[in-house]
Amino acid sequence: MTRHVIKRLPIDTGVSGWEAISERAYPVVALDYDVTADWLIIGGGFAGLSAARRLSQLRPQDKIVVLDARELAKGPAGRNSGFMIDVPHNLSSGEYSVADEQSTREEIRHNRLAIAFAADVAAEYGLSRETFDPSGKVNAAASDRGLGLNENYRKSLERIGEDYRVLDAEQMREMTGSHYYRGGLYTPGAVMIQPADYIRGLAQGLRSKVDIYEHSPVLELTREGNVWKARSNRGSVSAPKVILGVNGHIESFGHFRGRLMHIFTYASMTAAFSQNEFGGEVTGVDRWALLPADPMGATLRKITTNGLSRIVVRTRFTYDPSLRVSDRRVAGIAAEQRRSFDARFPGLKDLPLEYSWAGALCLSRNHVPAFGEIEEGLFSACCENGLGTVKSTLAGMMAADLAAGVNSRELDQYRNQPEPSKLPPEPIAWLGVNSVIRFQELRAGREG
Structure with a gap:
């Protein structure tokens, strides 16, 4: 018998603006009885729901159950910036693209x-x-260093034949309404999503094929014979195969301990404003999406629905192996984001930041996922390395294929990676990682 007792459950700090403005069209259902299934998926984010959809395509007659500890879209899946990025996006380096050309092509x-x-x-x-807008994205530069980083990125894209467009300061101003930026690098393959709406829309589409239970944390996972049993507060699910789509919380299930970096990033969303009031010269076109030229800078998005717009600003990273941060820290960083926002949009100084929140990322030192069959019948689709929308979607797809015995070139390449490398022991890791983060944030300067 194998037994895992899960003592640490997800904790989210602050109210995500994405979730707050998202509308839900179906009721929350919690697990309150014992269920037998063919497949159990733990985690209802990008990885878990993608695995569920893939399994429903591969095994349409099988019974598939998804358990999530919280309400869908209130966790990390509904707290990210909503960039589905196709080109390299390595947050653990000072530049986005650092791999060789062959590895870069495979990643793309x-x-x-x-x-x-x-x-x-x-x-x-x-x-x-x-909810799903294939608009592309811009790497925005506000300094000489930022322009240099964009130029390096442009050259790396050109070497492998990728499309891009260089934007000057005036084009950036026309797009955003801000005089802050000196240039930009547009790549067309990214998709902008409203992450909470996407997760809820995917779940709604799956409801006819998959049983989804929310507010149903797994407290214990045991294996007897050929069957895994997950016990929740008021019920259980028994299944021969289980996929874990829980990102950094995979450590809470006893796997990859001491190998994953638990990083939090922070965001704020403005109150809604009318395009008639703050459009055009003040905030530019209806929608735009900016990544910082320096990975440690400020990410910004403008969204518009029915003539009302909001701007989201994301800055700062912290390393927190406890997997929780305080309300006080979120409030303090929101004050820093206010200054960053006002520097870019001085005409919006009286516009409130209505929502502020923290969101969890999971990174490995060697930029690889925590993936594979980690025990008999137990599969991991975790550690998204800072690009949760795309990397977690891919991990969920690949885990479903692996568990279902579907062979492909993509799966062979994806699974042929080393496991996450070990971190130094605490508190050395905490001191080292946070020191590197803070140095890189200070070096980002005007990009932050």
């Missing part, structure tokens, strides 16, 4: 496989353009 192919999967979700389930 895998990213685009995940984006195509998400595009099929959007088409099949009728997701709106506000």
Whole structure:
């Protein structure tokens, strides 16, 4: 008998603006009885729901159950910036693209496989353009260093034949309404999503094929014979195969301990404003999406629905192996984001930041996922390395294929990676990682 007792459950700090403005069209159902299934998926984010959809395609007659500890879209899946990025996006380095050309091409192919999967979700389930928008994104530069980083990135894209467009300061101003930026690098393959709407829309589309239970944390996972049993507060699920789509919480299930970096990033969303009031010269066109030229800088997005707009600003990273941060820290960083926002949009100084929140990332030192069959019948689709929308979608797809015995070139390449490398012991890791993060944030300067 194998037994895992899960003593640490997810804790989310602050109210995600994405979730707050998202509308839900179906009721929350919690597990309150014992269930037998063919498949159990733990985690209802990008990895878990993608695995569920893939399994429903591969094994349409099988019974599939998804358990999530919280309400869908209130956890990390509904707290990210909503960029589905196809080109390299390595947050653990000072630049986005650091791999060799062959590895870069493979990464792009895998990213685009995940984006195509998400595009099929959007088409099949009728997701709106506000939820799934194939608009591309811009790497925005506000300093000499930022312009240099964009130029390095441009050269790396050119070497492998990727499309891009260089934007000057005036084009950036026309797009955003801000005089802050000195240039930009546009890449067309990224998709902008409203992450909470996407997760809820995917779950709604799956409800006829998959049983989804929320507010149903797994407290104990045991294996007897050929069957795994997950016990929750008021019920259980028994299944021969289990997929864990819990990102950094895979350590709470006893695997990859001491190998994953638990990083939090922070975001704020403005109150809604009218395009008639703050459009055009003040905030530019209806929608835009900016990544910082320096990975440690500020990410910004403007969204518009029915003539009302909001701007989201994401800055700061912290390493927190406890997997929790305080309300006080979120409030303090929100004050820093206010200053960053006002520097870019001085005409919006009286516009409140209505929502502020923290969101968890999971990174490995060697930039690889925590993936594979980790015990008999137990599969991991975790550690998204800072690009949760795409990497977790891909991990869920690949875990479903692996568990179902489906062979492909993509799966062979994906699974042929080393496991996450070990971290130094605490508190050395805490001191080292946070020191590196803070140095890189200070070096980002005006990009932050």
